[in-house]
Amino acid sequence: MSEIEKRQAAACALEEVRSGMRIGLGTGSTARHFVDLLGERVANGFECLCVPTSETTADQAAALNIPLTDLETIDRLDITIDGADEIGPGLSLIKGGGGALLREKIVAAASDRMVVIADSSKVVEALGRFPLPVEVNRFGLGATRRSLELVLVEHQAQGALNLRLNSAGNPFVTDGGHLILDALFGRISAPEALSQALLNIPGVVQHGLFLGLCKRAYVASPDGVRTLND
Numbered sequence: 001m002s003e004i005e006k007r008q009a010a011a012c013a014l015e016e017v018r019s020g021m022r023i024g025l026g027t028g029s030t031a032r033h034f035v036d037l038l039g040e041r042v043a044n045g046f047e048c049l050c051v052p053t054s055e056t057t058a059d060q061a062a063a064l065n066i067p068l069t070d071l072e073t074i075d076r077l078d079i080t081i082d083g084a085d086e087i088g089p090g091l092s093l094i095k096g097g098g099g100a101l102l103r104e105k106i107v108a109a110a111s112d113r114m115v116v117i118a119d120s121s122k123v124v125e126a127l128g129r130f131p132l133p134v135e136v137n138r139f140g141l142g143a144t145r146r147s148l149e150l151v152l153v154e155h156q157a158q159g160a161l162n163l164r165l166n167s168a169g170n171p172f173v174t175d176g177g178h179l180i181l182d183a184l185f186g187r188i189s190a191p192e193a194l195s196q197a198l199l200n201i202p203g204v205v206q207h208g209l210f211l212g213l214c215k216r217a218y219v220a221s222p223d224g225v226r227t228l229n230d
């Protein structure tokens with residue numbers, strides 16, 4: 001996973017943005033390159049209005065003088081550029097490795113177009129090797145966890161359900177104040193059904209399956225950048 005490849009994918013996505021666009025800014029090490037490149041354009045007079053998907057991205061964009069707004073002030077975006085943890089069939093995605101999945105999904109769904117940037121290690125034949133992040137309310141954690149475990153059994157998960165911890169060993173808390181349970185499936189054979197089953201659990205705020213949202217992916221490898229279209 002080279003930074004050069006991530007930057008190359010980010011540079012391709014930058015070609016999609018036009019002056020005056022309202023742009024969703026993703027989260028993660030690949031999206032960080034895109035924000036850096038956009039910042040260079042803004043410094044040269046490029047006009048845009050952006051909605052960040054995390055406090056981390058907001059801080060980065062603000063430091064680069066990228067004009068920011070939120071989805072209370074505006075209700076639609078032209079495009080969102082974001083990274084992904086896995087890119088599966090039909091540009092289905094797993095996201096949330098960085099813990100920003102809720103805001104990322106809200107921003108992607110409010111965008112006319114979502115474009116993903118990644119290196120080739122993210123492309124998979126079937127989703128599920130990467131543990132699926134499930135953002136849950138703190139209230140009722142035990143009950144929510146039990147319901148989630150039943151869903152894991154129904155969907156033949158090959159791995160465990162783990163409460164995400166931060167580097168200090170405490171529960172990781174999202175920008176929205178929630179917790180994350182990472183569910184290792186191994187192979188997700190029915191993503192739509194799994195999505196619905198997860199959303200049916202009252203304590204689940206959102207999950208990291210992004211289905212039908214991504215329209216294009218720029219995937220970088222040592223051989224160059226490949227474009228995958230929905």
Ligand SMILES: O=C(CO)[C@H](O)[C@H](O)COP(=O)(O)O
Binds near residue numbers: 029030031094096
């Ligand atoms: O979903 C995300 C954050 O919630 C990121 O987009 C995803 O984790 C990819 O990150 P990176 O580009 O660092 O591999």
